[in-house]
Amino acid sequence: MNLILQNIVRYLVLVLVQVLILNNIHFLGFVNPYLYVLFILALPLNMSRSLLLVLAFVLGLSIDTFVGTPGVHAFACVFVAFVREPLLKLLLPRDDNHELFTPSMRSLGEGVYLKYAVLMVFIHHIVLFLIEAFSFQHFGFLLLRIVASSLFTLVLLLGIERLKLHNR
Amino acid sequence: MKNLIRFFVNYGIYFLFIILEISALLLVVNNNSFQQSVFWQSCNNVNGKVYAWNRSVWDYFSLKQVNKDLAVENAELRNKLALYDNQYHSMLADSLQPSVFVLSPEREYSCLSAKVINNSTNKLQNYITLNKGQADGVRREMSVVNSQGVIGIVKAVSERFSVVMPILNPKLQVSCKIKRNGNTANTLGQIKDIGSLVWDGTDYRFADMLQVPRHVPIKKGDTVVTSGYSDYFPEGILIGRIEEFTKASDDNYYNIKVRLAVNFRTISYVYVLEYRHREEQQKLEQQVAK
Known part of the structure; x- marks a missing residue:
């Protein structure tokens, strides 16, 4: 399937699943x-970083419009998109030539992908919940929410990746 | 030029990142009432703390004057108390039915004392900050007076502070009336006419009284007090005295200059008045206006 089409479909499906379910x-x-x-995790590796940021912003805004919290998800998405490249540089072997491939459990390998997903999801959730709470009051509860939600997201995310790994 | 372009190519991604994050943050703060309130609240609290600290230093320099004012006010209150006591006892003696005793309209107001922690008199639009806020029962549009006379109305309230729009702000118009030969404490005296008082933005000692028709006999030195016709101030609180007045040949109204009773440069302790039945009154008036 064409890479662009694939990402558009992924975007639509993920937004709808997120908002409706x-x-x-x-x-x-x-x-x-x-x-x-x-969606941000699975965008092609060597696409332009600016495009990545803009796409993340659009994704966040579309979630925001449904949830009715303008800017909250957009902020978290742009942030996580920004740290994606340095993070991948850290995780991937240095001599690896960056081809045009999408990061998934299959292309990165299970161990690397696990680290990648955990870091990205946690960063995203921390930023998201902090912006949402907008203060450090009830910090313990906030931390609990971040960890619990992150774990929930990770279970779903890794489950999906694992299914894809076995189906192909 | 080349360097500039290279700079933007190299660091463009950071600019884009910052621009996107700032626009997201602007969206957050502008559109979500919770974050907005947190943002402004914290601003208010920080400002208020700074003002309170500043004021706590300056307070020492005006202690003498404050003491004097308090003593004067004490004396006045004692006098009033004695007056009411006399009246009450004479009424009890006169009447067989004490139940017809009528509370004075001032009883509908409850009173809260507060301290001025920031004040200006030299701007076009002056504001006063008080050290009491929502937590102490201050609400918007309550009236503020001190022992000398009318100060203004509460314009904004945060948790611990409130901002008062004093007479020294041209946005505030106070309904007032001219009285002669009357003690300010009670409603005795001859009422001449009503009008409204507005500050012209120049001198903190004077304000203008508008809408007094030229056929009304007024004199230099007549007292100007609140009329009680608006739902802000109770009737009969001193505003000032007529300093001078002129009649323009092409105008139906006087130009009256009023010397304000309150010296706004030295105010320190004020009272916030709450009119208890204000909401009810407004509701009723709105019903009729519909």
Whole structure:
């Protein structure tokens, strides 16, 4: 499948799933997975960084328009998109020639992808919840929300990646 | 030029990142009332703390004057108390039915004392900051007076501070009336006419009284007090005395210059008045206006 088309479909599916299903979970009243961040994780590796930032902004804004919190998700998305490249540089072997491939469990290998996903998801959730709370009051509860939601997101995300790994 | 372009090519990504994050943050602060309130609240609190600290230093220099004012006010209150006591006892003695005793309209106001922690008199639009806020029961549009006379109305309130729009702000118009031969403490005296008081933005000692028709006999030195016709101030609180007045040949109204009773440069302790039935009154008036 064409890479651009593939990403557009992924964008649409992830936004719809996030807005229609995942946003209504409210597990234990406060744990909510934010799976849509998978879109940023799975964008092609050597695409222009500016395009990456703009796409992340658009993704965040589209979630924001549905949730009714303009700017909150956009901020977190742009931030996580910005740290993606340095993070990948850190995780990937130095001599690796960066071809045009999408980061997935198959292309990166399970270990590297696990680290990549954990770091990205945690960074995204930390920024997201901090912007949402906008203060350090009730910091313990905030931390609990961040960790719980991140774990929930990671379970979903890694589950999906694992399914893809076995199906192909 | 080449260097400049190279600079932007090299660091463009950082600019883009910062621009996108700032626009996201602007969206957050502008569109989410919670974050907005946190943002402004913290601004207010920081400002208020700085002002409070500043004021706590300057307070020492005006202690003498404050003491004097307090003593004067104490005396006045004692006098008033004695007056009311007399009235009450004479009424009890006169009447067989004490139940017809009517509370004075001032009783509908409850009173809260506050301290001025920031003040200006030299701007076109002056504001006063008080050290009492929402937590102490101050609400918007409450009236503020001190022992000398009318100060203004509360314009904004945060948790611990409030900002008052004094008479020294041309946005505030106070409904007032001219009285002669009357003690300011009670409503005795001859009422001449009503008008409204506005500050012209120049001298903190004087304000202008508008809308007094030229046929009304007024004199230099007549007292100007609040009229009680607006829902802000109770009736009969001193505003000032007529300093001078002129009649323009082409105008139906006087030009009256009022010397304000309050010296706004030295105010320190004020009272915030709450009119208890204000909401009810407004509601009723709006019903009729519909």
